Amino acid sequence: MTGKARIGxxxxxTIGAIHAPARSAIAESLTTALVTDxxxxxxxxxxxxxxxxxxFIVELGGRxxxxxxxxxxxSPFLDIADIVLTGSEEGLLGLAFHPNYADNGLFxxxxxxxxxxTVVASYSCTADPNRADPASATTILTIDQPFFNHxxxxxxxxxxxxxxxxxxxxxxxxxxxxGNAQDRRSRLGKLLRIDVDAAAPFGVPPTNPFGPTTDPxxxxxxxxxxxxxxxxWRFSFDRLTGDLYIGDVGQSxxxxxxxxxxxxxxxxxxxxxxxxxxxxxxxxxxxxAFGLTGPVLDYGHAGAQCSVTGGYSYRGTAIDGLQGTYFxxxxxxxxxxxxxxxxxxxxxxxxxxAELHPSGGPTIGLISSFGEDxxxxxxxxxxxxxxxxxxxxxATDSPVEPPDGDAAATGIEFCNDNLDNDGDGEVDxxxxxxxxxxxxxxxxxxxCILPATLGVFVGLWGMKGRRGASRCISRRGRRGY
Numbered sequence: 366m367t368g369k370a371r372i373g374x375x376x377x378x379t380i381g382a383i384h385a386p387a388r389s390a391i392a393e394s395l396t397t398a399l400v401t402d403x404x405x406x407x408x409x410x411x412x413x414x415x416x417x418x419x420x421f422i423v424e425l426g427g428r429x430x431x432x433x434x435x436x437x438x439x440s441p442f443l444d445i446a447d448i449v450l451t452g453s454e455e456g457l458l459g460l461a462f463h464p465n466y467a468d469n470g471l472f473x474x475x476x477x478x479x480x481x482x483t484v485v486a487s488y489s490c491t492a493d494p495n496r497a498d499p500a501s502a503t504t505i506l507t508i509d510q511p512f513f514n515h516x517x518x519x520x521x522x523x524x525x526x527x528x529x530x531x532x533x534x535x536x537x538x539x540x541x542x543x544g545n546a547q548d549r550r551s552r553l554g555k556l557l558r559i560d561v562d563a564a565a566p567f568g569v570p571p572t573n574p575f576g577p578t579t580d581p582x583x584x585x586x587x588x589x590x591x592x593x594x595x596x597x598w599r600f601s602f603d604r605l606t607g608d609l610y611i612g613d614v615g616q617s618x619x620x621x622x623x624x625x626x627x628x629x630x631x632x633x634x635x636x637x638x639x640x641x642x643x644x645x646x647x648x649x650x651x652x653x654a655f656g657l658t659g660p661v662l663d664y665g666h667a668g669a670q671c672s673v674t675g676g677y678s679y680r681g682t683a684i685d686g687l688q689g690t691y692f693x694x695x696x697x698x699x700x701x702x703x704x705x706x707x708x709x710x711x712x713x714x715x716x717x718x719a720e721l722h723p724s725g726g727p728t729i730g731l732i733s734s735f736g737e738d739x740x741x742x743x744x745x746x747x748x749x750x751x752x753x754x755x756x757x758x759x760a761t762d763s764p765v766e767p768p769d770g771d772a773a774a775t776g777i778e779f780c781n782d783n784l785d786n787d788g789d790g791e792v793d794x795x796x797x798x799x800x801x802x803x804x805x806x807x808x809x810x811x812x813c814i815l816p817a818t819l820g821v822f823v824g825l826w827g828m829k830g831r832r833g834a835s836r837c838i839s840r841r842g843r844r845g846y
Contacts, residue, residue: 367683368655393685395720397753398747402429402727403437406456408518410736411471413462417739419495422752424732427476431495443474443488443497450477451496454534454596458518464527466490472497473505473529473561475518483508483516485531487561490771505559505566508552512537515614517598523558525607525627528570531557531591532597532611540616540646541638546593547655549575549585554637556611558590591625593635594658598674599734603627603689604741608706610691612675613660614813616641620673622693623659624706633658662697662704662711671697676735681742684757692717692743692755694732699746701732720758727751 400410406425421433425488427446431438449457465512466472470490478484488594489501510516515534522529522683535554544555560568569577569587576587600783603610607627613635615621619642623635639650642663676692687703690713694701695704701721704714723729729747736744736752745753 369594370422370613393687394758395684395717395755396758397721397723397729398756399723399725399726400433400744400754401437402751404752406733406748406750407752408456408458408733408748410734410738410744410746410752411460411461412460412737412739413466414464415739418739420736420744420752422458423460423461424744425458425748426451427457429457429460429497431472433495434588436837438495440496443499444497445474445476445499445502448478450479450481452513452605454516454537455481459520459532461522462521463531466511471561473520475520477510477516477530479831481513482510483518483533484521495543497691503566503662505561506531506552508533510553511543514538517594517597519600521600521602523548523607524602524604526570526572529556529567530609531559531599533557533595534596534598535594535637538548541595544638545579545594546637547639548636549592549825552586552588554594554689555589556590556591556593556594556600558631559588559710572630590631591633591635591636593633593639593655594623594643595637597623597675599674601675601677601735601737602739603691604680605677605678605689608678608694609676610678611635612673612693614662614672616646618666619644619663620670620695621665622673622675622691623658624661635660636704645709647766658768661706662714668700669698670695670700674732674734677743679741679743679755681740683740683742684755687761691693692735694735694745696732699730719747721753721755723753729753 400420401684404422405425407422408425409423411421412419418433420433421442423432424430427449428441429443431442445802451671453478457474457476461473463469463471463473471487472483473487475483475485484507485505487503487505488497488499491498494816495516514537517534519532520529533553535546535556536543541554545551555794557618558570558573560570560596571577573587573590575589576583578587590817594611595616597611600609600611602608608629609625611623612632613621614639621642625633634655636657636659638656639647640657642660672695674694676694678689679687680693690703690705692701692703701717703717704711721729727747729745729750732745734746736746738744743755745755747753
C-alpha cells in the first residue's frame, strides 16, 4: 500500500497544466440563462423540497428574496439586515429549509451577528407563503469568532438522515493560529451534524462519530461530524446518493474538493492545518498519526485562482448526459469545471468556463455560489447581483470549444494511480510517484515561510481581541490570509 492510500483517495489537480485524459462525450452542450440581475450580492439559490414554483435567493446583506413566475417579489421573504454584520466574509451566509417545510414552515439560517459571531437560528413562515416571521427566531447555536474571516456559513439537511449539517471555518487568521481545525473541543474548522427535531436547542444524533459519550475525560464535542477544515464555504449533498462534496477554501497555495460517500459513518479528518489540500502545511506535525482523508481533487493558484466555490451534483431532468456530474468554480478567476466521481477516480473533468458564459447581458464574474432548485436544476450566483440557470445550449447556437480547442485541455493536471500522470503514454509504476505528493511526506514549499515579524503581523491582522494574542503569535510564520 502506498503512502497516498493512507490519507484517502488523492487526485491532485494543478491549474495551468494540461495533462488530463479526454473526457467521455456529453450528450448536450450547456449555456446559462439569466434568471435575474435585480438582487444584491446573492450567495445562494435554493428551494424547499417539492416547491417547484419558487426560488429563494440569499442576499449577503441579510435578506432572502423570492422569485415567483420569473419575477423577484418586491417584499423580501425574510429581512434580518438590522441584526446581521456585513463586511469581509461576514453576513447572511446560509439557508436550509426543513425537510418537512411544507408541513411545519421551519427554515434555518446562518449569519454573522453584530458582535461578529456565528449564529444558526430557525425561523417560521407566516400564513403568507412568501413572508417569514422575523419575530419567530429561535437560536440553535452561537459560535464565538476570534477573527472576521473564515466563517464557513453553509447549511444543508442530509437527504439520507434528515439531520442538519453546519460548515464552520477555522475562525480566521493566517494558518489557523489557534489550532481550531484539529481541536475536537472547538466547533471551528468542522462539519457539525445536529438533530433539530430533538429537545431544544438541538440534539446530537446517536450515530455521530464522536458521541454522545458519558466519558468525563473525553472533551470531544458530540456534534462534530468531520474536522480538519479551513473554510468550507460551500458543501452539498448529492440528493440521489447522499454523497457529500465539500469545497474547502485554501490558504495561499491549494484549493480542494473533499468527499464522503453517502451513508458513511463520518469522523473524517480532512487535514487542515497539517495539510493544505495535498501539500504539507505544518512542518512540526506528525501527519501520519492523524489518519487524514485527502481531497478527491485540488488545484493551485496559478492563473489567478485563489478561492474554490463548491457546487452541486446535477440531478435534474432538463439536460441529458449530466446525471451525477459535480460542478465547482474558482471565485477569483471565474473559471468553472465539472467532473464525475467513479469510485475513487475523478472522470470526465471538463472546464465549462466558455461554455457557461452568457451570450448576452450580464456576465459571470464573481461566482459566490451555485444553487439547486426543487427539480435538481442548477444555478450560478454572481456576487455582483445576478443569478443564472445552467441550461441546454439551443441547437441553433454555435458550439463552444473547450480551451485551446482541445477536449482534453481542461487546465487540470491529475496525479492518480489510475492515470498516465507523467504523460509517457503508459500507465505504469512511474505514474504513482507524483512529485511532492507522497502522502504526508509532501515537500514543504520554501516560499511559504516568512520572516517571524511579518508572520506575527499577518496572524494578528483581523483579530477581534477576545483571545490571548500570545497563543496567536505562537504559531506565526506562514503566508496567507
